[in-house]
Structure formats: structure tokens, C-alpha cells
Amino acid sequence: MSETICSKCGHVGSSSDVKPEVEVERTKLPRRVMRDKIEFDNTYHPGVDGSDLVHEVHSMRVGERKLYPGAIPFTSIEISEARGNPKPLCHNCGWTTQQELDSGGYTSRLKVMYLRKNSAIWELGSNGPWMLKDEPNNGNSAWHTDYTAQQFLRKEKPNLPLVEMHKFGGPDDKFHFTIMARAKGSTIGTIWHTLTREQKNDVFQDLKHCVKEWRQITRPHMQRVDGSELRDPIIGNCDGRGCIKTGRDEEEWLENLTPAMRKGFLWLLWIRNNGSGADQCTRASWVEEVDEKVSQMKANFPRGGPYVLTHGDLHEENIFISDENEEKKFKVTAIIDWELAGFLPWWVEFFCSDLPDIMEILGDGQDIFHPGYSTEDLEKLWKTVSPVKDSWQDGGNHTFSSHKPDESNRWHRPPFCACKPYAQEYRDADLGLAPKHLDIFDVDSTDSEDDEKDDGWKKFPKQERSFLRWFNELNNYKSKKAGLDLDSPPLTIR
Ligand SMILES: [Zn+2]
Ligand SMILES: [Zn+2]
Known part of the structure; x- marks a missing residue:
């Protein structure tokens, strides 16, 4: 079980070597102590366990907890040093020795609930309705794309279920702070197995309606919603990083994918035929062979706009549902994580989605994205995309780039x-x-x-x-x- 290191920001560690001592012997308490003694209420100090506290009433220790070794009493020199020359105790919430001594007892209701690199989400109150995103200002970051996509959708499709967000920080600020609402309901992944077939169908119909709404928004070029360059969510994507820029259309996209595609094929020829020992003429023939193959793959790749607004990472933990509404019917309450969103070819959403429960039970899952297309149509299309994806992965994946x-x-x-x-x-x-x-x-x-x-x-x-x-x-x-x-x-x- 993890144990809190910093009670202010909720940083956790795995063990503690300060063993609280429990007193066995009990003494009879004076009347005024008995009269005024109240129990510690951790409603006001979330995360603090009352049984860990040494309780005093009228300066008389009550309860079973003995003083912590080395904790108190302090000498007056120690106290004035801690107050006069405060030292940080926790670099994340800024709590100092002075605050530890001077405060009448403060426990922060802001706790770190999620970390991603040098960014975090703080919970405003335990399981409360609001959260705070704290991140470096980086126009390419996934959270930036998520925010701009949701802002865009709120304007374009006000009825789409999204979470409320308010961002603070200008373009030149080093950091951005976003207050966002916690999604209501539960994810499909959490409660799907508890739903009846009828309830599952309600979710399916509502989700289908939502997807149709955002897929009505199109652009003549591939781009993010703010017009900036889009990152590839499906092919040139090492470890979900969206490494390659898509450019404005398939020609530019394929151009950006070409170096890694060539590299993958050339490497195979190099290791099979002892590349180091091969002469210029042989190597030139490999280049010719590979360029021919890559050109063929690029020629077969599906093309054509308009480009459709695409979530890019739709799965069962990104979709929240609930039946807490007037009709008592299961509906989508929020679709989150628009981190890869942008205008992409019509087929991308289907291949970037992972909705096995919905597809397995209701069948015909592709109908959510492409009414009128059969599984065979999509399989046929994938046969022209997957050679490009596979060859990019061979030459561009993170071990070879x-x-x-x-x-x-x-x-x-x-x-x-x-x-x-x-x-x-x-x-x-x-x-x-x-x-x-x-x-x-x-x-x-x-x-x-x-x-x-x-x-x-x-x-x-x-x-x-x-x-x-x-x-x-x-x-x-x-x-x-x-x-x-x-x-x-x-x-x-x-
Ligand atoms: Zn802290
Ligand atoms: Zn990469």
C-alpha cells in the first residue's frame, strides 16, 4: 500500500520508517478534558488519518498515540530557524518549514492525480467536479491539441457531449493552466458488462449520432482544427507520439513518410547482401529496386478530400456514459482525449478506433463511422494502406530513427x-x-x-x-x- 510523503500535494512513497507508537497504559482524564474532547474530523483535512495524530486536549495528551520520535518539542532556536529562514519541505506544493509550524492546520484540497512528463492534473477536492491541468506551453503538445479541438467543437457542435474547460495563459507564457470539469458518468469500458442489451443499443445509437455530428465537419486540407500542421495518428507514429507531419494532403503525407519507407527496404537488402562489401553499382541497383517498390505503394495509397474531422483515438475508456437524465436512458455524457484530432481522410477514424465491446456485441461496428460501407470495402482499402504503414514501421520506428x-x-x-x-x-x-x-x-x-x-x-x-x-x-x-x-x-x- 502506498503511503503519503507530502500531505499537501499528495506525493506518495511506498514505505515509512517513522513508526507511530501506540500507548497501552491509560490514565484517568480530568473532567474538563473529558468535557471538551472532540474527535478529529478529516472532512476538513482530506487524506489525513485521524488515528495517526497525537491528540491533546487542554495540553493533555489523550488517545493512544504517543509523541512521534524527534517530532516535538522543538527548542526555541530550532523554531526560530524554521520560521525565520524557511526551507521548502515539498518542491511541488511549495510547503515550507515556516508553514508547517505557523499554520493553524492546513491540508490542501488540491492533490496531484495524474502525471505526464512535466505536466500534471491536480484534483480540486477529492473526487470533486473540477480538475486543473498544469503544463508547459507547447503548441505541439497533445493537451494543447485536445483543448483547441474541444473549443472548436463547442462552437461548431454545441450539443456534442464534451467536458467544460477554461484555459489560462497567453501565447508567450511559459506555462498554461486549464480548469476542466470531470466527465460525468462512467466509461464504457467500466460498466459495459453491467448493461442490458437494450441499454447497450441505446449507447450505440447515441454514440453513432455523436460521431455523425463531428464527421459532418470537413476541410479541403489535412490540418488541425486551428489550421496548424497535423501529426500523423496512424502511420508515422512511434509509440503514439505522432512523429510525422501529415502535410496538407496525401501527396505531402506520403512524401514525409518516404525516407523511412526507403530506409526499411534498403536496410533489408543491405543485411541480406553484405552492404558494406557491395560495390556502387550493386547499391545503385538496390536503390532503383526500392524506389520502384515505394512508388508503387504510394500510387496504390487511397487519396482524396474533403478531409473529415477525426478524433483519432476513440476507445472505450475515452467515452463516458450515464442514464442520469430525464429519460433514464443510457447516453454519452462526454467524449474526451481529442489529443490526436484533426482533419484526416475519411477512413482514418475507423482504423484508429478500438471499440471491441461495441463491435462484438452489436456487430457491424464500422457502421458508426461509415454508413453504407461494408467490412469487405474497408478490408480492401486497408490492403492499400497497410503496406505503407508496415514499411514505415520497419524503417521509421523509434529503434531505427x-x-x-x-x-x-x-x-x-x-x-x-x-x-x-x-x-x-x-x-x-x-x-x-x-x-x-x-x-x-x-x-x-x-x-x-x-x-x-x-x-x-x-x-x-x-x-x-x-x-x-x-x-x-x-x-x-x-x-x-x-x-x-x-x-x-x-x-x-x-
Ligand atoms: Zn507537496
Ligand atoms: Zn518517432
């Missing part, structure tokens, strides 16, 4: 405190900077050939490095190796 920042920098905090020596780590990739996916990159800037002994530590083994250098040449990419090796002063490692 480079991401910047790439977690090569980590900073370790000092321990939380002496008795809870846990230390958080800050990573460059998680600071809040917009991440970059690179298919063509300087393999020599990270992996030096000079130190053969350290081969196991390198991101790419020797054979891959030779291949990537050749691939860079093909793409007219010049290594910065010379500059890096000569200009950088040697690092001192202590």
Missing part, C-alpha cells in the same frame, strides 16, 4: 528528505520541448567509431552505422562529425 531531445540528459534531484530518500529525475525529453523525429540524422554525432570497445553502449551497432552513413549520402546529408570531434573540449567525468 532518432528523437531529439532523446533522454541523453538526466538530472537527479536531491533526496526528498532524510527519511524518504527518493529522488526525482528530470529528463531532457520530458521538459516540455516539442520533440523531433528524425529519419535522416547524424549517426556519427552520437556513435564514434574511435572507441570500438564501447560498441555495446552505442545506439546503433557497427553494421547499422555503416548502413545509416550510406543512407545519409543517398539523402545528401553531411555528417558533422569532424566539427564535433575537433571543436568540443574533452568532458570531465568525476
Whole structure:
């Protein structure tokens, strides 16, 4: 069971070495103590366990809890030091030694409930109706896309079930804060198994209506709702990061996918035919063969706008339902997580969705997205998309590409405190900077050939490095190796 480290922001740890002592011996209490003694009410101090507290009435200790070792009494020097020169006790909520001593007893009702890299959602009151998103201002972040998509939908389709959101922070501010309502009801994933067939059908009909509503909104180009460049939710997507930009139409999208597609096929030829030993003529024939194959795949890829507003990540935990309405009928109360949303080809929503319960029980699940299309139609279409997706995955996935920042920098905090020596780590990739996916990159800037002994530590083994250098040449990419090796002063490692 986890145990709270900081009672203000709710940071948790896994164990405690301050063992509260329980007193066995009981003494008879004076009348005034008996008369005025009340029980601790943790309604006003959520998360605080009254049985952990040392209770005094008229300065007389009552209850079973003995004083915590080393806690009190303090010397007057210690107290004036803590008050006069306050030190932070928790870097997340800013609680200090002074506040710990001076306050008449405060417990924050804001608690961290969810972390994502250098962003968090704070709960405003335990299970309360409001939450606060705290995040770096990054126009490319998933939460930014989520917010702009929902704002857009609130205007375009006011009846669509969304959660209320109010964002604070301008374009130049380093951080943005968003107050958002907690979705009402439960997710489909949580309660689907408890519903009758009729109730399931009610949900299905309402969801179908919602999807139809947002799919009526179209644009002549692929883009986010604010017109900015859209990230690919389905093909050029390492670990859900949406690495590749889609461009404005399929031609630009395929162009952005091409380097990784070529890389995947060329690599296969390189390892099968000892690429390092192959002559220029042989390698040129591989390039010709691969370019022919990639052109064919691109030619077969489905094309054509208008582009349809797409959620991009619809699954059973993103859809909230409830029957708390006048008709007592199950309806969709909120559709959340519009983090990948944008205007995309008509077929993308179906292939980006994961609604197995709805599809399994009601059948014909694709009908939610594409009335009039059969499963066979969609399977036929997928046969033209999947070769592009598979070949991009072979050459562009995160083990064969480079991401910047790439977690090569980590900073370790000092321990939380002496008795809870846990230390958080800050990573460059998680600071809040917009991440970059690179298919063509300087393999020599990270992996030096000079130190053969350290081969196991390198991101790419020797054979891959030779291949990537050749691939860079093909793409007219010049290594910065010379500059890096000569200009950088040697690092001192202590
Ligand atoms: Zn705290
Ligand atoms: Zn990537």
C-alpha cells in the first residue's frame, strides 16, 4: 500500500520508517478534558488519518498515540530557524518549514492525480467536479491539441457531449493552466458488462449520432482544427507520439513518410547482401529496386478530400456514459482525449478506433463511422494502406530513427528528505520541448567509431552505422562529425 510523503500535494512513497507508537497504559482524564474532547474530523483535512495524530486536549495528551520520535518539542532556536529562514519541505506544493509550524492546520484540497512528463492534473477536492491541468506551453503538445479541438467543437457542435474547460495563459507564457470539469458518468469500458442489451443499443445509437455530428465537419486540407500542421495518428507514429507531419494532403503525407519507407527496404537488402562489401553499382541497383517498390505503394495509397474531422483515438475508456437524465436512458455524457484530432481522410477514424465491446456485441461496428460501407470495402482499402504503414514501421520506428531531445540528459534531484530518500529525475525529453523525429540524422554525432570497445553502449551497432552513413549520402546529408570531434573540449567525468 502506498503511503503519503507530502500531505499537501499528495506525493506518495511506498514505505515509512517513522513508526507511530501506540500507548497501552491509560490514565484517568480530568473532567474538563473529558468535557471538551472532540474527535478529529478529516472532512476538513482530506487524506489525513485521524488515528495517526497525537491528540491533546487542554495540553493533555489523550488517545493512544504517543509523541512521534524527534517530532516535538522543538527548542526555541530550532523554531526560530524554521520560521525565520524557511526551507521548502515539498518542491511541488511549495510547503515550507515556516508553514508547517505557523499554520493553524492546513491540508490542501488540491492533490496531484495524474502525471505526464512535466505536466500534471491536480484534483480540486477529492473526487470533486473540477480538475486543473498544469503544463508547459507547447503548441505541439497533445493537451494543447485536445483543448483547441474541444473549443472548436463547442462552437461548431454545441450539443456534442464534451467536458467544460477554461484555459489560462497567453501565447508567450511559459506555462498554461486549464480548469476542466470531470466527465460525468462512467466509461464504457467500466460498466459495459453491467448493461442490458437494450441499454447497450441505446449507447450505440447515441454514440453513432455523436460521431455523425463531428464527421459532418470537413476541410479541403489535412490540418488541425486551428489550421496548424497535423501529426500523423496512424502511420508515422512511434509509440503514439505522432512523429510525422501529415502535410496538407496525401501527396505531402506520403512524401514525409518516404525516407523511412526507403530506409526499411534498403536496410533489408543491405543485411541480406553484405552492404558494406557491395560495390556502387550493386547499391545503385538496390536503390532503383526500392524506389520502384515505394512508388508503387504510394500510387496504390487511397487519396482524396474533403478531409473529415477525426478524433483519432476513440476507445472505450475515452467515452463516458450515464442514464442520469430525464429519460433514464443510457447516453454519452462526454467524449474526451481529442489529443490526436484533426482533419484526416475519411477512413482514418475507423482504423484508429478500438471499440471491441461495441463491435462484438452489436456487430457491424464500422457502421458508426461509415454508413453504407461494408467490412469487405474497408478490408480492401486497408490492403492499400497497410503496406505503407508496415514499411514505415520497419524503417521509421523509434529503434531505427532518432528523437531529439532523446533522454541523453538526466538530472537527479536531491533526496526528498532524510527519511524518504527518493529522488526525482528530470529528463531532457520530458521538459516540455516539442520533440523531433528524425529519419535522416547524424549517426556519427552520437556513435564514434574511435572507441570500438564501447560498441555495446552505442545506439546503433557497427553494421547499422555503416548502413545509416550510406543512407545519409543517398539523402545528401553531411555528417558533422569532424566539427564535433575537433571543436568540443574533452568532458570531465568525476
Ligand atoms: Zn507537496
Ligand atoms: Zn518517432
